[in-house]
Amino acid sequence: MNLHDVYLLSPELSLAGLAALLLMLDLVVQRKRLLSILSIICLIVPAGFVVALWLDLGRDNVPQMTGLFDTLVVDRFSLFFKALFLGIVGLVLMASIDYAAKFQRFQTEYCALVILSAVGMMLLASTQELISIYIALELTALPLAALAAFLRESRSSEAGMKFLILSAISSAVLLYGMVLIFGFTGSTFLKEIASELQRLPLSGDIPFGSYALLLGIVLMIAGFGFKISAVPFQMWVPDVYEGAPTPITAYLSVASKAAGFAVILRVFYTAFPASIISVDWGAVFAVLSALSMTIGNLVAIAQNNIKRMLAYSTIAHAGYIMVGLAAIAARSPQEETFGPAGILFYLGAYAATNLTAFFAVIAISNWTGSDAINDFAGMSRRSPFLAFALAFAMISLIGLPPAAGFIAKVYIFGAAVNSNLVWLAIVGVINSVVSAYYYLRVVRVMYLSPRLSEEPISISPSIKLAVAISGAAVAFFGIFPLPLLRFAEEAASILPLVAIAPR
Amino acid sequence: MFSGWLTTVVFLPLVGALLIALFIRRDRDVRNFAATVSVVEFVLTIIVFSLYDKSQPGVQLIDKFENWIPVASFRVEYFLGVDGLSAPLVLLTGLLGMCAVFASWNIKLRVKEYFVWLLVLQTAVTGVFASLDFILFFIFWELELIPMYLLISIWGSGRKEYSAMKFLIFTVSGSAFMLVGILVLFFSTGTFNIVELPQAIDKARLLLPAGAIFALLFIAFAIKLPVWPVHTWLPDAHTDAPTAVSIMLAGVLLKMGSYGMIRMSVTMFPRLTTEFSWLLAALAVVNVLYGAAITLRQSDLKRLIAYSSISHMGYVLLGISSVGAGVGAISPVGLTGASLQMFTHGTITGLLFLLVGLVYDKTHTRYIPDLGGLAARMPIIASVFVLAGLASLGLPSLSGFVSELMVFLGTFPVWGWATALAAFGIVITAGYILWMLQRTFLGPSRERFAHVGDASLIEALPAAALVISIVVIGIYPAFLTDVFGAGVNAILSSRF
Numbered sequence: 001m002n003l004h005d006v007y008l009l010s011p012e013l014s015l016a017g018l019a020a021l022l023l024m025l026d027l028v029v030q031r032k033r034l035l036s037i038l039s040i041i042c043l044i045v046p047a048g049f050v051v052a053l054w055l056d057l058g059r060d061n062v063p064q065m066t067g068l069f070d071t072l073v074v075d076r077f078s079l080f081f082k083a084l085f086l087g088i089v090g091l092v093l094m095a096s097i098d099y100a101a102k103f104q105r106f107q108t109e110y111c112a113l114v115i116l117s118a119v120g121m122m123l124l125a126s127t128q129e130l131i132s133i134y135i136a137l138e139l140t141a142l143p144l145a146a147l148a149a150f151l152r153e154s155r156s157s158e159a160g161m162k163f164l165i166l167s168a169i170s171s172a173v174l175l176y177g178m179v180l181i182f183g184f185t186g187s188t189f190l191k192e193i194a195s196e197l198q199r200l201p202l203s204g205d206i207p208f209g210s211y212a213l214l215l216g217i218v219l220m221i222a223g224f225g226f227k228i229s230a231v232p233f234q235m236w237v238p239d240v241y242e243g244a245p246t247p248i249t250a251y252l253s254v255a256s257k258a259a260g261f262a263v264i265l266r267v268f269y270t271a272f273p274a275s276i277i278s279v280d281w282g283a284v285f286a287v288l289s290a291l292s293m294t295i296g297n298l299v300a301i302a303q304n305n306i307k308r309m310l311a312y313s314t315i316a317h318a319g320y321i322m323v324g325l326a327a328i329a330a331r332s333p334q335e336e337t338f339g340p341a342g343i344l345f346y347l348g349a350y351a352a353t354n355l356t357a358f359f360a361v362i363a364i365s366n367w368t369g370s371d372a373i374n375d376f377a378g379m380s381r382r383s384p385f386l387a388f389a390l391a392f393a394m395i396s397l398i399g400l401p402p403a404a405g406f407i408a409k410v411y412i413f414g415a416a417v418n419s420n421l422v423w424l425a426i427v428g429v430i431n432s433v434v435s436a437y438y439y440l441r442v443v444r445v446m447y448l449s450p451r452l453s454e455e456p457i458s459i460s461p462s463i464k465l466a467v468a469i470s471g472a473a474v475a476f477f478g479i480f481p482l483p484l485l486r487f488a489e490e491a492a493s494i495l496p497l498v499a500i501a502p503r
Numbered sequence: 504m505f506s507g508w509l510t511t512v513v514f515l516p517l518v519g520a521l522l523i524a525l526f527i528r529r530d531r532d533v534r535n536f537a538a539t540v541s542v543v544e545f546v547l548t549i550i551v552f553s554l555y556d557k558s559q560p561g562v563q564l565i566d567k568f569e570n571w572i573p574v575a576s577f578r579v580e581y582f583l584g585v586d587g588l589s590a591p592l593v594l595l596t597g598l599l600g601m602c603a604v605f606a607s608w609n610i611k612l613r614v615k616e617y618f619v620w621l622l623v624l625q626t627a628v629t630g631v632f633a634s635l636d637f638i639l640f641f642i643f644w645e646l647e648l649i650p651m652y653l654l655i656s657i658w659g660s661g662r663k664e665y666s667a668m669k670f671l672i673f674t675v676s677g678s679a680f681m682l683v684g685i686l687v688l689f690f691s692t693g694t695f696n697i698v699e700l701p702q703a704i705d706k707a708r709l710l711l712p713a714g715a716i717f718a719l720l721f722i723a724f725a726i727k728l729p730v731w732p733v734h735t736w737l738p739d740a741h742t743d744a745p746t747a748v749s750i751m752l753a754g755v756l757l758k759m760g761s762y763g764m765i766r767m768s769v770t771m772f773p774r775l776t777t778e779f780s781w782l783l784a785a786l787a788v789v790n791v792l793y794g795a796a797i798t799l800r801q802s803d804l805k806r807l808i809a810y811s812s813i814s815h816m817g818y819v820l821l822g823i824s825s826v827g828a829g830v831g832a833i834s835p836v837g838l839t840g841a842s843l844q845m846f847t848h849g850t851i852t853g854l855l856f857l858l859v860g861l862v863y864d865k866t867h868t869r870y871i872p873d874l875g876g877l878a879a880r881m882p883i884i885a886s887v888f889v890l891a892g893l894a895s896l897g898l899p900s901l902s903g904f905v906s907e908l909m910v911f912l913g914t915f916p917v918w919g920w921a922t923a924l925a926a927f928g929i930v931i932t933a934g935y936i937l938w939m940l941q942r943t944f945l946g947p948s949r950e951r952f953a954h955v956g957d958a959s960l961i962e963a964l965p966a967a968a969l970v971i972s973i974v975v976i977g978i979y980p981a982f983l984t985d986v987f988g989a990g991v992n993a994i995l996s997s998r999f
Contacts, residue, residue, distance in 0.1 A: 338576050395649060401642040410638065410682065411577055417686040418576075422711060425686065429679035436675050437668070440652065444664065448656055482572055489574060 005067040008074045010049040011082050016119045018042050019112040026108035036097045039111045043090050050082045063494055070189065071129040078126030080344060080491035081262045085125075088255045088351055089118045095359045095466040096247040099366060103150055103245075110150060114251065117143035121259035128270060130178045130188040133263055134171070137227070140259055141167040144252060148244040159243025166226065166236040174223025180216030181271075190270040197277070208280050217272065221284060224267075227260030230322060231292040234315045241311035246365065249307060250358030253314045254351040261321060261347060265340055268325070269495040278328050286326035286424055292319030293431040301438045305371050306361055309438060313397060314354070316435060320412060321346050323424055327415040337492040339419065342412035344488035345481070349396070349404035352473035357393035359467045360386045363459045373442060378451020385464070386457065387446045389471045394439040396474050399432050404477035404484075411485075504565045508554065509583040512547045512593065513630045516540060516600065520622035523615060530614040534607075537618040541604040544625070548597025555590040557989040562586045562635060562698060579695055582636040587990025588765060588842060591983055592632045592758060595849045598972065599754040600625040602965035603747035606857050609864060610658065610745070617658055621747060624650040628755045632762060637685045637695040644678055644759065651748070651756070659743040666739040673736040677723035684719030687711050688771075701771050701998060717775045720767050727760030730820060731789045734813050741809035746860025749805065753812050754853035758845045761819045765838065765994070769826060773998040780827030783820055784914070784921040790817030792924065795931035799938075804859045804869040807939055808852060811895065814928055815848045821918075821925050822910040826999070828917045833999055835991045837913020842987040844906035847894075847976060851903055854891040854969040858884055861962055862943070865955045871939065876948035881957040885944040887966050892936040894973050897929050902976035909984070 006013065022039055029035055053074055057065070064075035093111060100107040120139030127133050145167060149160020182188055185196035202209025208217055225233040241249045268281055296316030303309035324346065327339035363386055364379060365371050380387040396403030399410075409432065413425040477484050519540035527533050555563055562584035572579040585593060603621060610617050627650065630643030648671055656667035689695055691710050692703035709716065726733045737757075741749050769776045776783075794814030801807035822844060825837025861884050862877065863869050878885040894901035897908075907929065915922040958966065976983055 341576070400645050400648060402646065406642070406645070410686070413682065414577060414686045414690065417683065417710065418690045420710065422683065422687060425683050426680075429682055430676075433672065433675045433679050436671065440668070440671070443653075444656065447653060448664065482574070485572065485574055485577070489576070 008067040011046040014046045019115040022112045032107035035108045040093050054079050071132045073128045075494045076491045077494045081125035082122045085118050085121050092251045097462040098460045113143040124259045125262040128190045147248045155243035159240040163240045170223050170226030177216045177219030184212040193271040224264050228318045230288050230318045231295045238308050238311040242307045246362045254354050258347045282328040285322050289319045289322035290427045297431050297434045306373050307371050323416045324412050327419040339415040340492035341489045342415040346408040349408040352470050353396040355470040360390035363463045367457045376445050377449035379446040383457040389467050391443045398436045398439050402478045404474045407481040504567045506564050508564050509633045510566045516622040517626040520619045524619050533615050541601040545597040545601040548594045552594040557986050579638045580636045583633045584635045587986045589632045596629045596755050599853050603750045605965040607747040620650040635697045654748045655744045658745040661743045663743040666743040669736045670740040677726035680719045681723035717772045724760045724763040738809045742806045749856040750853045754849040780824045783824035784918040787817045787821035788921050788924045791928035795928045799935045802871045808855045818910045819844045825914040838991040839988045840909025847902040847906045850972045851894045858888045871942050874943045875946040878944040879948045880955045883957050896933045896936045900977045902973045905980040
């Protein structure tokens, strides 16, 4: 490990260092709020490293830099996700400042765990070797399990336990898939797997070219499917989302999902780009996508708890995002990154949208003490700002203009149409119609139902700022999507290059 | 190119709405400000209409900003412009938008929010008529949903939440298919530009059969128009909506459907429209007769007008079906009549809803058997109501006559039987309109309405504006038909 490796790893290292620093300061500093604020401010350091690496890539005009015995790769794709994770962590920590009063003594541990899990996610986005991927995945999941159980009440403990056990099972499944791939190709490096697969004889009659690959890839999809909460690996989602502290639910729903998609894109585009295989895994994702959208949306209709509703909505959105994974069979090479670019844009827009929704829910339920949708009645009069933010987030989740969710949906369905998957686009838009019903229910309750109490809701500046920032992002990327779109396209453009480049 | 007129016209109500939301607190100020905005907006639409030069071909008053989303995979432009087809509709939106604001003078509940949403709605509808980029068009098309949903469900009456949700689900379902159609068109041709698309479609290899794309788009427009059998949202939404929203809904929102049909379906797929024009004619006849027959049975004033809308929008569809004459043989009369019918139906039905709203305000009932003898109590409302009714049934010298006559003249050579059947609708219309007028305004005056007053000045103002437009078009239709004709001729000469 030389200095260049350290530089490449600097965002992760500085972030891990921040976590350690927080834990140490916790011993001496009494005012825990200060530490929370400090942790947010210190995020500038890893963010600075991310920017520096991005500029370096541009200056040297290289698609990627590799290090740490070739396991680590820094390219625009990984930097996109690192920036996204840092943004999410910052906002989640900001929204947690007041919420964290519920676990007074452990506020700093809470921040440190969130940050540590982000380190795992960032690593996940920039490794190109199966074992490193596995380790990064565990580093992501373990702090999240602890965080889910942080409230120390029965529901929260249940959430933590469920997350831990199911996460372990899915990791085992994933590992089994990885072993099969390793056994078949003799390598754990994604690029070597790809070049081995070029060499090995694959049969056109068998799905994925060989039964070992079939089993290996399907098991890997199952393992990753858990992380992105795709049907049929979604069983854990509602209970964990409901039981976990709400900021952690928000964090899970956007960051953990984004990390899952990052690693799926990396693995499948780098290791299995061969046309004979990619057509098959594209088809698998198309089916999973249709299932996730449909089941997520249909079950969400029946929910009365807003956290559970958003949990099912997140399953549905995993379905929408997987449309981008299915859309690999582009009609021309320069359009090949359309699907991945759609995923990246969607993840960005979805992160902003879902964080807005969850932050508004945090602020409201902190005051009312209830997550039941009916208890949001008349919120438009008790807190016009929060009600409007939550309503706007719902509009974005439906995919109506002028919110970012609209552009995201149009773009990702466009990728499907471009890949001759019109049927999937139609399933998608019909699902949007279904989702309008339950998302608007929240709007209806807030704006139409008589309020349960006259008392206005007072919110602290920190959560107000968090709602304002994420809500403004939803509006901005809905009206001026160009910056994020360019960012996503540049990041995604790296993917097929990597696959084609000879090693 | 950026002339700025259309951008101003489209976004002025939105800016007004934002200013109200952020800065104005007192209800009285909100009302006055909204009224000012809507009057200025109306004046601006008049200017836009008069700036449109019908002797020049093509779209005019272009506001184009190409670098909005200039990525290759998703090239959306900010592109506004009007041609002969859309310029009068922009004017119509300005006129009815103003009437809607004045018709809302008596709103007492959550006044500020109400006017905010009403103005946002106006921006959305104006944007639909002015957009020449398909995604931009779609954005405005969808933007109208949330304001409508809230306006009906908060300020409506009766089963308002049910009706609002029904309206929303129907419209969203339609636009969902439209979105897929738009995307398929883009990836076949590489452009969202509505001006370039027709030619591009002819040249491109389409990803789906043209018939499928046509159907995807047509469903959305048919729901909006509304065409039988997807019309069921309309009576509910109309009946339960507040007066001003009914005016906007009947006056301009339905026109989004028929405008879309002419602008997209007819212009982009001329051959398919010709081929399926028999279906359009058949559906039009069903709309006209079925709508009229059901109207005859209504005992709620507002529901009656709502069903009559279905019947009258059938004439628009009938006019569109006149393209069935085939390439080279189409006379522009049918399509021009259809376009004019959009305008006249907008003003006439807008006026009728306005008056129904006034009657309801005064008497607190819309149930026809309960009404009667009102002419003595409210002479102004009654006489205007009679005038609107006569315009609706197509009395010569009022605007409804001109447009319906043109539709019949244009379509008769092509679909003779259908036209003959549809013309029968006029007879039924005369029946329900006159019967309704008789039951509501004539007969002995009733004791319980002894203290009912007539329209106040502020209430009479929008009615007066609409009456003027109805009479003017009835006497001198050329000032609209020339413009519509220019738009229609451009489509026919370039596409058929």
